[in-house]
Amino acid sequence: MKLSIRRGSSLASLSKSPEHLRTVVDAFRATARDPLDPDEEDAKKFLVEAGSWITDSAQNLLDASVSPPNEHVNKFSLSELTSAVEVFREEIRQKRKQQALSREEEVRLSRIDRSRDEYFMREALAEAEKAHQAGEVPVGAVVVDKEGRIIGRGHNLVVAGHDPSGHAEIIALRNASQNIKNYRLDNCAIYVTLEPCSMCSGAIIGARLTRLVYGAKDPKAGAVESVFKLFDERRVNHHTDVTAGVLEEDCLRMLRSFFVELRKSRGKSNG
Numbered sequence: 001m002k003l004s005i006r007r008g009s010s011l012a013s014l015s016k017s018p019e020h021l022r023t024v025v026d027a028f029r030a031t032a033r034d035p036l037d038p039d040e041e042d043a044k045k046f047l048v049e050a051g052s053w054i055t056d057s058a059q060n061l062l063d064a065s066v067s068p069p070n071e072h073v074n075k076f077s078l079s080e081l082t083s084a085v086e087v088f089r090e091e092i093r094q095k096r097k098q099q100a101l102s103r104e105e106e107v108r109l110s111r112i113d114r115s116r117d118e119y120f121m122r123e124a125l126a127e128a129e130k131a132h133q134a135g136e137v138p139v140g141a142v143v144v145d146k147e148g149r150i151i152g153r154g155h156n157l158v159v160a161g162h163d164p165s166g167h168a169e170i171i172a173l174r175n176a177s178q179n180i181k182n183y184r185l186d187n188c189a190i191y192v193t194l195e196p197c198s199m200c201s202g203a204i205i206g207a208r209l210t211r212l213v214y215g216a217k218d219p220k221a222g223a224v225e226s227v228f229k230l231f232d233e234r235r236v237n238h239h240t241d242v243t244a245g246v247l248e249e250d251c252l253r254m255l256r257s258f259f260v261e262l263r264k265s266r267g268k269s270n271g
Helices: 018-031 040-049 058-064 078-133 168-180 198-206 248-270
Strands: 140-144 150-155 189-194 211-216 241-244
Touching: 018 040, 018 058, 040 058, 078 140, 078 150, 078 168, 078 189, 078 211, 078 248, 140 168, 150 168, 168 189, 168 198, 189 248, 211 248
Parallel strands: 189 211, 211 241
Antiparallel strands: 140 150, 140 189
């Protein structure tokens, strides 16, 4: 077993964790000249060589080491035990080193993923700007294949297209499907500047995209986490991973700018 005790522990404190006390006692008896009948000299030697880990009397250690008759105890030298402890410590060091390297790799990959996500979200923002210039709510989207190529683009065309389904996501999905000549977009990701509504979320799930990345939340119509949580529904036959909040401030800034301009223009027309 793995023993974890504090420096300066007494046998009484170890008794609160019987397995720890048993381990210490077994170690003592294993280093004694006669494991079945250790004496005070053995106890004193053990306590001295244990250093500051165990602070107790030799008699208390002897009392704690009393065991049932004929109990078999293997005989080990203190050097063998020390060597075994060092081997165990080295295993722990190597394990911790490996864990540290794994964490470093995770951080490195997350930075790469974040950089990649930000790159494609800027492409989606460029699409959103097209909608902005056309007087549409500035939402843009791009579809990216597993090789990292943009295969579909779209921005809101609800007003200009007289189309209630003319959302950026829908247009980007249509564009991607036409480009690859397949209605399924397995292993593809979609980047959109605003949290998709229920209609667009359903289309994303139906197209079997592997990943959805979006920027700003839509507290009034978002179907990912704001109003509904369609992507948490386990009963559907396809599940899409979701990453939220990529370039969120940039996405929000564009939306706010559009609605400020819209209110100003309406004010002037009313005046």
